[in-house]
Amino acid sequence: DTAVSQTPKYLVTQMGNDKSIKCEQNLGHDTMYWYKQDSKKFLKIMFSYNNKELIINETVPNRFSPKSPDKAHLNLHINSLELGDSAVYFCASSRLAGGNEQFFGPGTRLTVL
Amino acid sequence: GQQLNQSPQSMFIQEGEDVSMNCTSSSIFNTWLWYKQDPGEGPVLLIALYKAGELTSNGRLTAQFGITRKDSFLNISASIPSDVGIYFCAGQLNAGNNRKLIWGLGTSLAVNP
Numbered sequence: 001d002t003a004v005s006q007t008p009k010y011l012v013t014q015m016g017n018d019k020s021i022k023c024e025q026n027l028g029h030d031t032m033y034w035y036k037q038d039s040k041k042f043l044k045i046m047f048s049y050n051n052k053e054l055i056i057n058e059t060v061p062n063r064f065s066p067k068s069p070d071k072a073h074l075n076l077h078i079n080s081l082e083l084g085d086s087a088v089y090f091c092a093s094s095r096l097a098g099g100n101e102q103f104f105g106p107g108t109r110l111t112v113l
Numbered sequence: 114g115q116q117l118n119q120s121p122q123s124m125f126i127q128e129g130e131d132v133s134m135n136c137t138s139s140s141i142f143n144t145w146l147w148y149k150q151d152p153g154e155g156p157v158l159l160i161a162l163y164k165a166g167e168l169t170s171n172g173r174l175t176a177q178f179g180i181t182r183k184d185s186f187l188n189i190s191a192s193i194p195s196d197v198g199i200y201f202c203a204g205q206l207n208a209g210n211n212r213k214l215i216w217g218l219g220t221s222l223a224v225n226p
Contacts, residue, residue: 004155041199042116043156043216056213090155100144100205100214104155 003027004105006091012111013081020077021108023091031055032074033092033102034066043090049074050097081112119202119217126192127225134220135186136202144205145178145185146214151198159200160187194226 004025013019025032033056034046048056049068063079074091091105119136126132136145144163148156160171162178162185169176175188185204189196202217 041150041219041221043201045213048213092155100146100203101158101161102214104157107153107155 004091004093004103006089006105006108008108009106010109010111012113014113015081015083017081018077018079019081019110020075021089021091021110023074023076023105025072025091025093025103025105027093027095027103029093029095029103030071031094031097032068032071033094034074034076035090035092035104037088037090037107039087047074047076048097055097078110081110083112086110086112117202117204117215117217119220121220122218123221123223125223125225128192128194130192132189132192132196132222133186134200134202135184136204136217137184138204138215139183140204140206140215141182142204142206142215143182145176146203146205147174147176147185147187148201148203149198150201150219156201189222192222192224194224197222197224 006023031050033048036044046060047066051071052068065077068074088107088109090107092102094102117136117138146161147159150156160169160176165182167178173190199219199221201219203214
């Protein structure tokens with residue numbers, strides 16, 4: 001059983017399109033995260049939700065909108081995709097808000113052409 | 114955003130050699146964590162440290178939480194080819210439910226069989 005799963009694994013799209021990435025965790029965790037990993041491998045936190053409530057919102061363009069329908073799911077919608085959005089996006093979860101033991105999904109590699 | 118100083122940036126070693134990497138911060142942390150990211154996968158937690166001076170092992174891996182609470186190191190003994198990957202340190206300040214992990218830039222490890 002996959003603990004944190006993301007779909008799709010790969011996403012190739014044109015500039016200007018809108019796309020969504022989905023994440024689900026079956027660990028019973030309260031908190032979920034979205035990270036962006038650029039080509040230099042730096043992991044940058046984007047958002048965090050605790051029990052469907054947004055608790056961390058880093059400086060991210062408002063073209064990125066997270067949505068958490070329930071505490072097991074956290075989706076990421078991106079409007080008007082730009083070349084610089086190309087990266088690997090990781091979803092993660094932790095048992096508690098501010099939890100340090102985070103479990104990561106396999107990542108979604110987004111390529112914007 | 115805030116980052117940790119992680120070194121070395123990359124290492125290329127022979128199978129069987131021991132490896133050491135470290136992280137330093139200008140801030141005091143309450144928790145230090147070490148993650149490994151295999152190619153094409155998300156980071157996986159290796160070791161979590163919660164007390165200054167704590168020394169914890171996980172198989173061939175040993176990590177320590179520095180006495181000053183501003184640094185941590187990770188040692189890998191008798192490296193094997195499957196140790197290849199990127200190792201990240203992460204630290205956490207104690208600042209409420211929206212506290213987040215501060216990540217190092219990673220140490221890329223290559224092992225020559």
